[in-house]
Amino acid sequence: MPFMPAWENIVTPVEHAVAAFEPGLPLAVGFSGGADSTALLLACARRWPGQVHAFHVHHGLQVAADGFEQHCRAFCDQLSVPLAVRRVDARHASGESPEDAARRARYASFVELARETGVAVKDVALAHHADDQVETILLALSRGAGLSGLSAMPALARREGLIYHRPFLQLGGNEIRAWLRAQGVTWIDDPSNGDARYTRNRIRGTVLPALEQVFPQFRGTFARSASHAAQAQALLVELAEQDLATVxxxxxxxxxxxxxxxxxxxxxxxxxxxxxxxxxxxxxxxxxxxxxxxxxxxxxxxxxxxxxxxxxxxxxxxxxxxxxxxxxxxx
Missing domain, CATH: 3.30.465 (Uridine Diphospho-n-acetylenolpyruvylglucosamine Reductase; domain 3)
Known part of the structure; x- marks a missing residue:
C-alpha cells in the first residue's frame, strides 16, 4: 500500500502539524473524502493506529453524494479505520444560507455519531486550513462583523460535549494537496466547490490568488489578526460577565x-x-x-x-x- 510508511519519518508540514497535535483518544476525524480531510485522516491514522474513527456526513444535497460515501468507505477499509456515516437532510430554508444549514447539520451529526460509536469519542478533528481561515475572515469583513466574527475559526473549541480540533490552520491548501500527491493518494473533488453562486468559492477562485500576488505572506498575517481579535473578544466577554452580574x-x-x-x-x-x-x-x-x-x-x-x-x-x-x-x- 503506497500510503502507510513509518510515522517516524516526520519531514513535511502536514506531518509536523499532526505531530504537534495532542487530542484525547480515541479520536474521530470529520471525513468528507475531499483532499483536506483525506490528508488529516491519513496522517492521524498513521500517528495513532487503531485509535482513529472517521465520521462521514451524507448531506443528501447532490446526486454524487452516494459516490462520496462509497469512496470514503473504500479508503477507510484500506486504512483499517472504522467509518460511521450519518445521512441528513441539509436543505436550507427560504432566506437561510445553504452553507450555514449544511454546517449545522454536520455538527449535529457529529454529536450523534459520537454517541453511536460505542467508544468514548470526545475529540473530533476537522481539516480546516489557512485558506479556509482567510475566507472566513473575508466573509466576516464583508458582513461588517465584530470581533467575534473576525476571530474566525479557533484551533480548539468545545461544543455540545465534544472538543473540536483544527490542527491544519497554519497550513495552506496547496501544501496539503502536494503532500497527498507525494503519497500517491487520490481524493474527491466536490463539484460544488467550483460553483460561483457561493461567495466562499468566488473568494477562493478570485480573491486569494490576488492576495497571493500582492501579499505573499497573507495567510500568516491574517491568522495573527484573527488571534488578536480572539483575545480582544475574550476580554469583552469577561467584562460582559462582570457587567451582567451588576445589571x-x-x-x-x-x-x-x-x-x-x-x-x-x-x-x-x-x-x-x-x-x-x-x-x-x-x-x-x-x-x-x-x-x-x-x-x-x-x-x-x-x-x-x-x-x-x-x-x-x-x-x-x-x-x-x-x-x-x-x-x-x-x-
Whole structure:
C-alpha cells in the first residue's frame, strides 16, 4: 500500500502539524473524502493506529453524494479505520444560507455519531486550513462583523460535549494537496466547490490568488489578526460577565444607564446571546441603546424586534420574549 510508511519519518508540514497535535483518544476525524480531510485522516491514522474513527456526513444535497460515501468507505477499509456515516437532510430554508444549514447539520451529526460509536469519542478533528481561515475572515469583513466574527475559526473549541480540533490552520491548501500527491493518494473533488453562486468559492477562485500576488505572506498575517481579535473578544466577554452580574439578568434599566454606551452594547449583546441564543443586528442594537437612554419615565415603552422575538420593558427591567406580544405573560 503506497500510503502507510513509518510515522517516524516526520519531514513535511502536514506531518509536523499532526505531530504537534495532542487530542484525547480515541479520536474521530470529520471525513468528507475531499483532499483536506483525506490528508488529516491519513496522517492521524498513521500517528495513532487503531485509535482513529472517521465520521462521514451524507448531506443528501447532490446526486454524487452516494459516490462520496462509497469512496470514503473504500479508503477507510484500506486504512483499517472504522467509518460511521450519518445521512441528513441539509436543505436550507427560504432566506437561510445553504452553507450555514449544511454546517449545522454536520455538527449535529457529529454529536450523534459520537454517541453511536460505542467508544468514548470526545475529540473530533476537522481539516480546516489557512485558506479556509482567510475566507472566513473575508466573509466576516464583508458582513461588517465584530470581533467575534473576525476571530474566525479557533484551533480548539468545545461544543455540545465534544472538543473540536483544527490542527491544519497554519497550513495552506496547496501544501496539503502536494503532500497527498507525494503519497500517491487520490481524493474527491466536490463539484460544488467550483460553483460561483457561493461567495466562499468566488473568494477562493478570485480573491486569494490576488492576495497571493500582492501579499505573499497573507495567510500568516491574517491568522495573527484573527488571534488578536480572539483575545480582544475574550476580554469583552469577561467584562460582559462582570457587567451582567451588576445589571442583572434580565438587566435593570437604571443599572444599564450607569454604564457607558459601549459597555451597554457589550452587556446587552452578551445577555441576549447567553440567555436567549439570539444576536441583535447593528440597527436593532442601536435602537435598543437609544431606548435605554430615553427610558427616564415610568410610562416609557420599549418594544424592539430582536432575532425571532422582542425586547420589551417589563417594569424596571428589559426582557426578551420569543412570542407574539399578545401571548406574552403578564408580570
Amino acid at each position: 442583572g439578568a434580565p438587566p435593570a434599566i437604571a443599572a444599564l444607564q450607569g454604564l457607558s454606551r459601549a459597555r451597554q452594547a457589550n452587556v446587552l449583546r452578551h445577555w441576549l446571546l447567553r440567555m436567549h441564543r439570539c444576536t441583535p443586528s447593528s440597527a436593532q442594537l442601536e435602537e435598543l441603546l437609544g431606548q435605554v437612554d430615553a427610558c427616564r419615565t415610568r410610562g416609557h415603552r420599549v418594544h424592539i424586534k430582536v432575532g425571532t422575538g422582542f425586547v420589551d420593558r417589563v417594569g424596571a427591567v428589559l426582557d426578551w420574549y420569543n412570542v407574539a406580544p399578545s401571548a406574552k405573560p403578564s408580570r
